[in-house]
Amino acid sequence: MKTKIFLTLLLYLISIMAFSPVTVGSSAPANKGALLDMKERDPDANNANANKGLALPRVKLNRLTTTTSDLKETIDGTSGDAWDVDEHAGLVVYNISVCPEPGVYVWNGAEWQPMPRRSASVSGRAGEADSLALVALYNSTNGPGWKTGTNWLTKAPLDTWSGVTTRKVCIDSKWYHRVIGLSMINQTITGTLPDELGDLEDIEHFDLSNNRLTGPIPTSLGRWKNIEVFKLKSNQLTGGIPTEVGNWTELLDIDLSSNTLLGGTIPVTVGNWRKVQKVTLSSTGLSGSIPTVVGNWTELLEVRLGGVNTLSGAIPVEVGNWRKVQVVEMYGNALSGEIPTEGGNWTELLKVRLNNNQLGKEIPVE
Secondary structure, three states: OHHHHHHHHHHHHHHHHHHOOEEEOOOOOOOOOOOEEEOOOOOEOOEOOOOOOOOOOEEOEOOOOOOOOEHHHHEOOOOOOOOEOOOOOOOEEEEOOOOOOOEEEEEOOOOEEEEOOOOOOOOOHHHHHHHHHHHHHHHHOOHHHOOOOOOOOOOOOHHHOOOEEEEEEEEOOEEEEEEEEEEOOOOOOEEEOOHHHHHOOOOOEEEOOOOEEEEOOOHHHHHOOOOOEEEOOOOEEOOOOOHHHHHOOOOOEEEOOOOOOOOOOOOHHHHHOOOOOEEEOOOOOOEEEOOHHHHHOOOOOEEEOOOOOEEEEEOOHHHHHOOOOOEEEOOOOEEEEOOOHHHHHOOOOOEEEOOOOEEOOOOOOO
16 A cells, blocks of 8 residues: 555656746746746846747867767866766757857767758868869969969968968868968969869959960859959960859959950950959950940949950940949940940049040030
């Protein structure tokens, strides 16, 4: 009988323990039947509203795996007894360190797994690809013949290679130096630009002006989604302007001038350069018409299309959208028709050269 009573009381206590309601954010009792009840209250100096959810432990992860059985080694600032990696499987934390990237992580017994699981499209190879792209440039353009090639093809950090600028980024929980700038002006660089340059996907500034580069501008450079400044002035390039430059939506300044053999036409994809401020394509052997999409260049300050070019047709009326333009040069082409009255919108204009064309002789009063 006593055994029966004891078992009954034990089951009752277990049921209370298992289903005891918990209130977060208030001392008020939980609603009937609730296991977890969050109360909303007006925040003041002594409390904060707690109706948005539970806070995870905030930690600073220093790596995602450990070579020992002590999970504690992956978290900065921990001490005491070891944390067995198997016993802590399922532990969920919020990482506040910079690398690995901040966010929610769960220990799966072998590694800290970000939640949600991140795409594998960005991998550690991204950091390695930058150095390989620079090596390809060195080999393709007679690197030993450059005026300055300090640290190139050595194990020194990329940011110590002459002309290279990098930014430290965290990829797959490891620090890499991504190339954001390459400036090698007047360095007697010869040869062609390799396709591997397209792997410099974080590059923002590229300037190899006043060299002896030949061949085409690689279409792979269309992968440069962050490029802001692109200059290859005074080289011997051929093959025209690739349509892939339309992917450069962050472009501010482009200068391909004095590449008289470049040739081709102005691709309509340049209409995507909505932030561009300076376009210098003078003496590049361009032909064909000026596409109407140049009207999208609403931030334009300077445009130079003169010199050794044979652009033809009318100046599109869409140039009236260049309300900030200060310099317009289209001299020495085969442009025809009347000068558009929309040029009257160029209220900031400081210099204009339209001579040596087939344009109407009358300048609009606008």
